[in-house]
Amino acid sequence: MQKEIAQLRKRVAELEKEAKSRHATQESLRGTEQKLLDANTRLSNALVQIKKSQQQMIQYERLIALCQMARGISHEMNNALMPILGFSDLLIHNPELLDNRQDAQEIFADINAAALRATDIIRRLREFYRASDDTERYSILDMNKIIENTLQLVEPRWKELEAKGRRIQVRKEFEPLPPVNGSESHLRDALMHLLLNAIDAMPQGGTITFRSRPGGDWIRIEVQDTGAGMTEEVRRRCFEPFFTTKGPSGTGMGLSLVYGTLRRHGGTVDIKSVPGQGTRVAIRLPQAQKVPERVEPTPEVAIPSLRVLIVDDDPWSRSVTQAYLKNRGHTAETTETGARGVEKFRSGAYDLVIVDRAMPDMSGDQVAGVVAEIRPGMPVIMLTGFGEVMLDDGECPAGVSLVIGKPVAEQGLLSGIARVWARRIASPPPGNTGVV
Ligand SMILES: Nc1ncnc2c1ncn2[C@@H]1O[C@H](COP(=O)(O)OP(=O)(O)OP(=O)(O)O)[C@@H](O)[C@H]1O
């Protein structure tokens, strides 16, 4: 009996010990759990902090990128504006220059080319915000011709360098190429960037070789220089937008545009470079499938003399648009506010309204809406500086028949008018007995 009691006591002691140790374990577990919770909170806080500073970094980098871009644009725009300002100034102050028709026409052609260049700079900016390539004008192209074309455009640059004693030789090793389907201006721009980079890489002069050859379903173009080459680090980063080793003279946009253009064309670009030995950029583009042209053709339609109402708060736009129309035998009245435009439209007889979008009192969207209410089916062309953006976004306000981007040359406006007129003939508005 004594023995059993002793055993029982021992057992009770063991159980008590076990309970105590379990309690201690639970306590320690609870402590660990709390520590884990604390650590978790600290980690979450740290994560929030990291995200915050990451955001700040991104914003900061964006800002730098924006500044660099602004600098590059202002440089290019200033260059493009130079002949516009210079030649027009010259003509204003020396009207006798106009006496020689041929000289005058050449000056105007230069002004025109410079304005087109400025338009192109702005169009290139769209690369940075547009998501799709829907509005790129694609056509069937011979890339050998485009290379030739690019060389002609850049020729003055290296002639100028040659004049300074920097000899740059260009070699062409072309093979006949099957056509590609692409945007002529974008592909030319891409080649131009490669050519300019090659020139920049050869401060002592050297040779640039253009090669082209077909292969499989592709065509391949190479631009090779005998210039400074790139380090591995530069080669890895060279496609990054705004990455440049050229200090303030470079924007770092060239190769990123090349990359974007090639990608949109379903092609590739590959760079091989050895410091001190030169660089070879290889481009591949898919051969053209039998794809229909994306450019909407100008319809063959006889356009009568139209009575046009132009509503635009910008005096230059008004007078240029009016001049285009008068030149083609149309009559064009202008107003500088939306409200006046609507008033005039109510009281007059018009066949077409051309309206700006952003105007202080009443927007072009509102004007188009009211015009459509007064005369359903009335052709309305929205001619606006936001044209490209609207076309990119597929935006066309109610009552607007066609969006055209400013600046537009005479032919662009006329083919726009032909398009809306062809549509009007195809489906005349209710109650309209025929074409004016
Ligand atoms: N052919 C080349 N040889 C050597 N380095 C090159 C060559 N092409 C590009 N690079 C390097 O890649 C960088 C980025 O080129 P990218 O064309 O994008 O911009 P950039 O030439 O510096 O500026 P921008 O094109 O505005 O003049 C260049 O600064 C240069 O360091």
Ligand SMILES: [Mg+2]
């Ligand atoms: Mg460049």
